[in-house]
Amino acid sequence: MSAVPVQAAGSTWTVRPSQAGDESQLAALFAAVFGQPMTEAQWRWKLCSQPSPVPNSWVAEAGGRITGHYGGMPMRYRLDGCEVLVMHGCNAMTAADSRRQGILSAVHGRANEVWKQAGIPFQTGLHYGGWGSRREFLGWVPLFKLVWVNQPLRPFRRAARRATLPGRPLQPLDALWREFWDRRLAMTRGDPRGVPVTIREVAEAGREFDILWAAAGRSYANVAVRDRAWVERRYFAAPDHGYRVLLAERGGAPAGYLVYRVGHIGTVSDTGWIADLFAAPEATAVRRALLRRALAE
Ligand SMILES: CC(C)(COP(=O)(O)OP(=O)(O)OC[C@H]1O[C@@H](n2cnc3c(N)ncnc32)[C@H](O)[C@@H]1OP(=O)(O)O)[C@@H](O)C(=O)NCCC(=O)NCCS
Structure with a gap:
């Protein structure tokens, strides 16, 4: 056998x-x-x-x-x-x-x-x-390259720390930096309906995730299934990971989700790590709203 x-x-x-x-x-x-x-x-x-x-x-x-x-x-x-x-x-x-x-x-x-x-x-x-x-x-065939994308959240404080200078006087510069990126993300090009997006953190994978998958999943020809069972197992049931899950809603219906965690990741401390971001391909405003909220936290 x-x-x-x-x-x-x-x-x-x-x-x-x-x-x-x-x-x-x-x-x-x-x-x-x-x-x-x-x-x-x-x-x-x-x-x-x-x-x-x-x-x-x-x-x-x-x-x-x-x-x-x-x-x-x-x-x-x-x-x-x-x-x-x-x-x-x-x-x-x-x-x-x-x-x-x-x-x-x-x-x-x-x-x-x-x-x-x-x-x-x-x-x-x-x-x-x-x-x-x-x-x-062993039969592996390269399909494409993946890259890590990272954005410094407090670049001035980080630079000061590296130069062993006090970071506190540079806080206003970091605030300006954040505001700049926040405004860029707030530009909601690609949202023809203009319906406001609301974001809330959820503590469990409810049926909203099945509704979202049924609505947004069908826009993708080939995709890893992102339904309620996936979100529950992959993120809520993961021991010691401390994932946080944000759900976006538009017009009262689930429109996307983002999963992140914050902490000491690998060798880097104070890091926010976005593990998953899912919405219909055309839902640019939803993705931007989720990213803004995650970056703000
Ligand atoms: C990657 C890793 C799993 C390979 O394991 P391994 O058991 O040494 O692999 P194998 O023995 O099957 O093959 C490794 C090499 O030994 C060679 N080899 C296999 N059998 C051999 C034998 N009997 N005698 C001599 N060489 C042999 C292979 O040809 C290969 O050599 P090459 O790549 O230079 O051509 C191991 O190096 C490892 O644990 N690395 C750290 C963890 C890691 O990087 N994991 C992958 C993360 S994506």
């Missing part, structure tokens, strides 16, 4: 689906490989909390020790009107002392076989280096 452990020729380790009880080793391996803490609860949420028709998390194990992992988060996409389940590849990692022995090749290769047999049409993934020849070897 597809999920049976397999041993790579000439190797000392076997490849098998991860199972209950592996979480502590996997969370520890993640922390060691990526240099960022990961709790067992976070691991379970990321890789074990969604229904999957096939094992979605694969490990290499040698004598009870997990030395490598490759996983996929099952995600629903709507492609040309049909909903399909795809895997979003994640947590590709091999223990530092076990690299260059074919572990990623074998674990990811096994996942590829099993997912293909199960009819999963493709995987998505964000590769940020380190894969070397394995990217093409």
